[in-house]
Amino acid sequence: MGPVEPPGGLLAGAPHPRVAAVGRALPPHWYDQETLLAALGAYWSSRHHNPDRLAALHRAVQVKGRHLALPLEAYPGLDGLGKANDAWIAAATDLGEAAVRDALARAGLGPADVDQLWFVTVTGLAVPSIDARLCNRLRLRREVRRTPVFGLGCAAGAGGTARAADLLRAFPGEVAVMLSVELCSLTLQRDDASIANAVSSGLFGDGAAAVVLTGGERGTTAPRGPEVVATRTVLYPDTEWVMGWEIVDGGFKVLLSGKVPEVVRTRVGPDVDAFLAAHGLARGDVRHWVAHTGGPKVLTAFGEALGLPEQALARSRRSLAELGNLSSASVLFVLGDLLDAGEARPGDLGLLAAMGPGFAAELLLLRW
Template sequence: MHSASSPALSPHIRTVGRALPPHYASQEQLIGAFRELWAQKHFNLERLEDLHRAVNVSGRFLALPIEEYAPLTSFQQRNDAWIRASVELGEQVVRQALDKAGLTPKDVDHVFFVTVTGLAVPSIEARLANRLGFRRDFRRTPLFGLGCVAGAAGVARAVDYLRAYPRHTALVLAVELCSLTLQREDLSIPNIIASGLFGDGAACAVLQGAEVSAPGPRVVDSRSVFYPDTERVMGWDIVDSGFKVVLSAKVPVLVRDNVRDDVDTFLASHGLRRSDIRHWVAHTGGPKVLQAFEQSLELPAAALTRSWASLKEVGNLSSASVLFVLGETLESQEPQPGDWGVLMAMGPGFCAELVLLRW
């Protein structure tokens, strides 16, 4: 057994801060706005409503008030709005996460920043350093393009770092403002579904190395899985107007066909089975993805309750989603010492990230 399999030598997750932007719109309000927008193009509006209601989302929090989206006609305008809102939301969620852990920005050694909904150079964590007062020697790893998998992958990469620096503190900050990527001219089914499914939010996980004594589940191991020749399953086409969604109906099929073997192989390397896992922390990909997780892994009915609830309340927050579910799991009274958990997400590539937790 390699050292990664000893929980005592593993880094741990202290806290997860979560923040939603201040503007909320119910799904009915959003359907109304899209009806108005797409009616002029003679789009089949009944189909629009069916697709929006099928995603099981009751509403979304938005980076801007709903009436401020119409004037944003260029990629630059949307991206500028993304930078402003990301810095605000990012600052809020980092402060919250550090406060919960009893730490300050000066305690942070490394920030992993993940996003797939906007571009900024210098990146958002650098802009936050000026506002929050991180130390001058803090390290930065901005990760763009991992999409929904980045919440889990960011945790895994932070843990890789903390194995080398067991006294350090790392943040995984995810900021996703999906509403600012919407392509209003795109009447494709994937874009209609995306406009009904994805929401805005930010999350920040605080992780510490094995030599820092602190509460929270240990991250015993992680595994990345890459599925060859699946580039067109999920992602963006970068077009003149910004990010145009690529979203194939094959996503749930890929999950259903692969996740059981991937999870079983990963758990077997630690002498574990699915029945040993008490806590399943799954990315809220959408109703079909959550059903595929449940069916393929033969999970008990209540196993993904938090993921279903998060999907309904705030939509799919891309990389921040799995961290929202993780934060709620940490703060519930459910996990007991000795419990095992699996954090899992999937994203463009197409790929999966599995993270093994031990309380």
């Protein structure tokens, strides 16, 4: 039996945790897709019999350009995991700081107000983790509870926000910051002329996003976003092969099946329906769909699985075209865009959804 809403439905019980604000940060180095393709072509020309075919895969992802953590000319020097990861730590700390500062300012809160700091990533490793380094940078309180999460992949922006909201139910007077930093460009395996790498090197970009969540008993003076009414995670059995990393001497080599869209198309609908039904809701009750920008085909599959009109995913498609897939940060960029647009009205329901390695889905029911 799945989780069910307490008696009385959505309006019952203690006030829910709330999204107070979403902050975002992008590195300053932006390149259009053809410039990036030309740089990759230099590596691929000796690795594949028909480099033009890899270029076609690269273009098929419908991304206009990406922000990179470093200027393009710095990447040839990153020959190996050590150098790439050192660059990742430096850039992730800077970008993470910018995203958290943006989020706190939007929420009308300061570093001293933070009680919990969550940090999710799948593109680099650091011990002490980036959240510890940011406690020093931002002068957070010494008592801040930190939770670094590695491995949820693209689903971690949704999953981390869900876990943070879940914990705030136990500590409703607290403030949580959930930070995602993904520097996908620093995982590039330049010698890998595989189809997965051709697609992913065309699709993934760099960026950071931070969500400020307040417990149900913790008010703020700033404009407030939606409540996180409920969360659900679903692991799809025996789909470990769909996506992930193979850890090689050079770093993180991407595993990305061309069947991701099919998995999304066949699995997501029933799980979203079950999640909504547990709260007495159906798809038609959801006004705002905040979907991870997995790729053009993944978004199409998501829309088909749920019978959504094209307009429902327009914000996700726009973000994908402009920034690429920012892994776990993507869905938070889309949420931030929705909050900025001011389209949601009190009482509106939203569903935030992301899928990632496992293969798994993370779902959050939002209410404005």
